[in-house]
Amino acid sequence: MQFPDDDNGKMLAAMSEAGIDLSKQLDVDFFLVFEDQRDAESATEELAGSDLEGEMELHLNDELGKWELIVCIKMVPEYQAIVDQELQLNGFAEEFGGATDGWGVMQHQEGDDEFADDDHECSDSCKH
Structure with missing residues (x-):
């Protein structure tokens, strides 16, 4: 799979090389940063009242x-969809004195069986 030679393309290429299925919906975390707590709280309230479908968490990043x-x-991590979402969120964050600061995907996603049963002991009948 080919990706553009920019930060988003490199991230998607790394995810693909790590074996993450980029054709399925994943929980993609977009990071917005703010200098001022009041601006961050106002942005959070505004975004919570919008039609954006997603979960939000605000904290001080030490x-x-x-x-x-x-x-x-939750979205299919396609290059243009990531770019579009990041641009939209950056425009939103700028209204509150903030900016986007990248995105990421947690390694363990729903459907992963990597951590399914740590207590399992393999036998001759195992098929994995």
């Missing part, structure tokens, strides 16, 4: 020293 709003959207 590493960045900024308020971070994580917006989790």
